[in-house]
Amino acid sequence: MKLLFATELTRYARSTYTLTKYVEVGRALGHEVAIFGEQSAEMPSLPCSLDVDKFDFVIFVIHVPSDFPDLPYLARLLDQMPKDRRVIIDCLGRYNETIRVEHDFNHLEKLDGHQGWEWVEGFQAVAGRILQPTLKPLRNDVESFLFHGFDPAAIARPYATATEAAHAWAGNGTSKPYAMAYVGNNWQRWTQVRKLLEEIEPLNGSLGRIALVGWDWARRPEWAAQLGLEAVNVDPVLFGRLGVETREAIPFDKVNKFVGQARFSPVFHRPLFQKLGLVTNRTFETFCADTVPILMLPGDTVREIYGESALPLAPGEQLCDRLGDMMRHPEVYWEAVLKTRVHLAEHHSYERRFEELVKILNA
Amino acid sequence: MKILFFLDKRDNAGSIQAVANYVSAGEEMGITVAVYGGPDENFPRIRFSTDVDAFDYVVFILESRLEWLSGLRLPRVLSSVPRGRRAVLDADGTYNRRVSIEGYDRNHASENDRARWLAYFHELAGKIMQPTFMPIERNVLPVPFYGYDPNARIAPEASPPKRFDIAHVGHNWWRGREVSQNLLPAFEQIRSSVGSIAFVGLWWDSMPPWAAQLGLEAAFCLDHERFRRLKIQVEPPVAFTQVISTMSQARVNIMTQRPVLRHFKLLTSKYFEIFCADTIPLVVLDPDEAEQVYGRAGRELTLNGTMAEKLLDALDRPGTYRDLVAEVRHHLTEHHSYRKRLCHLVEALES
Numbered sequence: 260m261k262l263l264f265a266t267e268l269t270r271y272a273r274s275t276y277t278l279t280k281y282v283e284v285g286r287a288l289g290h291e292v293a294i295f296g297e298q299s300a301e302m303p304s305l306p307c308s309l310d311v312d313k314f315d316f317v318i319f320v321i322h323v324p325s326d327f328p329d330l331p332y333l334a335r336l337l338d339q340m341p342k343d344r345r346v347i348i349d350c351l352g353r354y355n356e357t358i359r360v361e362h363d364f365n366h367l368e369k370l371d372g373h374q375g376w377e378w379v380e381g382f383q384a385v386a387g388r389i390l391q392p393t394l395k396p397l398r399n400d401v402e403s404f405l406f407h408g409f410d411p412a413a414i415a416r417p418y419a420t421a422t423e424a425a426h427a428w429a430g431n432g433t434s435k436p437y438a439m440a441y442v443g444n445n446w447q448r449w450t451q452v453r454k455l456l457e458e459i460e461p462l463n464g465s466l467g468r469i470a471l472v473g474w475d476w477a478r479r480p481e482w483a484a485q486l487g488l489e490a491v492n493v494d495p496v497l498f499g500r501l502g503v504e505t506r507e508a509i510p511f512d513k514v515n516k517f518v519g520q521a522r523f524s525p526v527f528h529r530p531l532f533q534k535l536g537l538v539t540n541r542t543f544e545t546f547c548a549d550t551v552p553i554l555m556l557p558g559d560t561v562r563e564i565y566g567e568s569a570l571p572l573a574p575g576e577q578l579c580d581r582l583g584d585m586m587r588h589p590e591v592y593w594e595a596v597l598k599t600r601v602h603l604a605e606h607h608s609y610e611r612r613f614e615e616l617v618k619i620l621n622a
Numbered sequence: 623m624k625i626l627f628f629l630d631k632r633d634n635a636g637s638i639q640a641v642a643n644y645v646s647a648g649e650e651m652g653i654t655v656a657v658y659g660g661p662d663e664n665f666p667r668i669r670f671s672t673d674v675d676a677f678d679y680v681v682f683i684l685e686s687r688l689e690w691l692s693g694l695r696l697p698r699v700l701s702s703v704p705r706g707r708r709a710v711l712d713a714d715g716t717y718n719r720r721v722s723i724e725g726y727d728r729n730h731a732s733e734n735d736r737a738r739w740l741a742y743f744h745e746l747a748g749k750i751m752q753p754t755f756m757p758i759e760r761n762v763l764p765v766p767f768y769g770y771d772p773n774a775r776i777a778p779e780a781s782p783p784k785r786f787d788i789a790h791v792g793h794n795w796w797r798g799r800e801v802s803q804n805l806l807p808a809f810e811q812i813r814s815s816v817g818s819i820a821f822v823g824l825w826w827d828s829m830p831p832w833a834a835q836l837g838l839e840a841a842f843c844l845d846h847e848r849f850r851r852l853k854i855q856v857e858p859p860v861a862f863t864q865v866i867s868t869m870s871q872a873r874v875n876i877m878t879q880r881p882v883l884r885h886f887k888l889l890t891s892k893y894f895e896i897f898c899a900d901t902i903p904l905v906v907l908d909p910d911e912a913e914q915v916y917g918r919a920g921r922e923l924t925l926n927g928t929m930a931e932k933l934l935d936a937l938d939r940p941g942t943y944r945d946l947v948a949e950v951r952h953h954l955t956e957h958h959s960y961r962k963r964l965c966h967l968v969e970a971l972e973s
Contacts, residue, residue: 324692324693324694324695325692325693326693327692327693327694327697328693329688329693329738330691330696330741330742330745330746331741331742331744331745333693333696333697333700333745334700334745337697337700337701342701372690372692373692373694373695374659374660376660376672377694377695378694380672380698381694381695381697381698383698384697384698384701384702385697481831
């Protein structure tokens with residue numbers, strides 16, 4: 260099968276990492292995968308094409324309006340690929356009624372100029388089928404397809420046993436520069452990040468360095484203040500108290516390595532994603548890094564996506580105690596990490612995703 | 623007949639005033655005119671519709687930006703309305719070959735920029751229209767588009783109190799050079815004889831923070847210190863529903879146009895709405911061009927070469943100027959009403 264993905268490629272956000280995996284896995288499985296557009300000099304490993312009629316399907320991967328191509332490229336896609344062979348993967352749950360959760364939302368006209376109905380009507384005009392990366396889409400004309408996946412080959416340090424992992428992880432106390440690192444842009448995550456930092460504040464001094472890596476962690480940007488958006492808040496005083504380091508965003512292909520420099524790395528789903536059950540590439544990718552993922556997610560989500568073995572990694576309201584226990588008994592938690600990796604490899608590998616996608620497209 | 627406009631919805635700029643008048647004229651003439659979109663209380667007098675299939679023609683109004691024509695917004699209309707029933711009104715002359723006016727204003731920053739715009743024109747529509755009597759490019763239809771609404775006129779007895787002797791209502795978007803080279807020297811000559819002067823609109827007090835990032839400093843360039851020295855008041859922009867009443871707060875209003883629009887002889891809403899206000903309009907236009915739009919009396923209302931004298935004269939002899947303005951209004955009512963404009967638009971769409 261020949262699949263042409265249409266999206267705006269960026270090295271610092273959205274689904275670029277996932278698409279690199281579809282290219283790799285597609286090739287290995289005997290398919291052809293390309294990204295619609297001129298060849299990107301920034302990402303030479305991602306093959307690009309404008310020859311729409313050479314492909315069987317066009318798959319739009321949509322987070323923001325600019326993921327749809329501009330004219331004349333958009334017209335080429337619409338003219339040369341029949342609608343029943345155009346599919347949208349709706350990564351942010353745009354194809355729903357307008358939903359607000361805390362400060363989070365799936366539509367906001369003042370941010371991108373589009374009202375809620377435009378997302379629904381726009382999607383219906385573009386594609387014959389709409390997929391969402393959730394197990395439970397709200398609309399009955401949406402199909403479930405998790406899209407993102409787990410690549411066992413990307414595991415930075417594959418350990419044979421939890422004992423080996425715990426030993427390497429503990430090192431001599433200086434093996435990892437950070438106690439905790441979160442890589443992700445400051446967009447709709449502040450409520451959870453703040454809660455995490457406040458909870459671990461009693462450990463201050465014994466835990467180690469903490470890093471937040473991504474856009475807009477150093478300060479609330481001017482545009483957010485102008486638009487009255489709370490989604491990009493920060494608290495420099497809290498950062499100062501905890502010695503939190505903020506760093507600029509790093510490209511998608513450097514995330515795994517950076518996260519591995521920390522003993523712990525939290526996994527967050529923004530409030531909207533929690534409500535809709537949406538997963539992201541970070542849902543899976545964190546388990547490739549040489550770190551202990553802390554699943555700051557509802558228990559049901561942990562069970563459904565990661566399996567029962569991952570539950571020790573989900574501290575719920577006991578974060579401080581759990582971190583302490585993790586440091587005292589790392590083997591227990593590395594056992595959970597290794598078992599979860601096996602679960603992810605079995606249920607959420609990119610090979611499996613690709614096959615699911617082909618099945619959906621052929622249905 | 624049903625016509626649906628697609629435009630970048632801005633309540634204090636662009637063609638929204640004209641579109642509101644098309645909606646009203648259409649109601650009088652049995653023609654349904656609407657703007658693509660959901661109901662929006664920020665845009666009174668505008669009828670909105672999302673039912674693209676219910677319209678005979680779609681008219682895209684393109685001004686200075688393309689970003690609002692997102693790939694999310696366009697597929698619905700591109701797939702529902704055949705290209706032959708889609709037209710573009712090119713308000714800023716971006717369809718024309720690249721022109722630079724004295725190295726300052728231009729319709730395109732580069733040939734690449736023009737190519738990007740041409741791709742949009744080609745995909746969006748089979749017909750290109752410009753608000754002018756004389757298009758430069760051969761395949762452009764002349765559709766004056768902007769017009770005069772006598773019902774919008776504010777009579778002296780209904781006019782708000784006069785706060786200013788002289789006002790200029792409009793944004794500082796490529797107008798700084800005209801203002802600096804011609805208007806400010808005129809103000810300097812007559813400042814002691816004139817009361818308050820106001821510029822109403824964006825970017826007269828400072829350059830927007832994003833100007834440098836976009837390489838657009840020249841578009842907002844202005845001698846702000848000279849503004850302060852001349853005690854020129856700068857007031858924030860007003861919504862399209864408030865433009866005429868704001869103009870009516872000044873005894874004299876000045877209309878300037880950005881150089882590239884003057885070069886292409888493109889009309890704008892301002893040409894006409896300034897004559898709806900209870901004020902004496904003085905326009906920075908060539909007399910021949912003024913006569914073409916406003917009739918013979920329009921020549922006498924141009925600020926051309928003798929700005930200082932003309933401004934003082936208008937303030938000193940308002941009665942004489944009011945007679946000229948009345949004559950122009952009569953001409954505009956006869957020749958440039960929105961009823962006529964709508965007929966012209968329908969004719970162009972059906973041609």
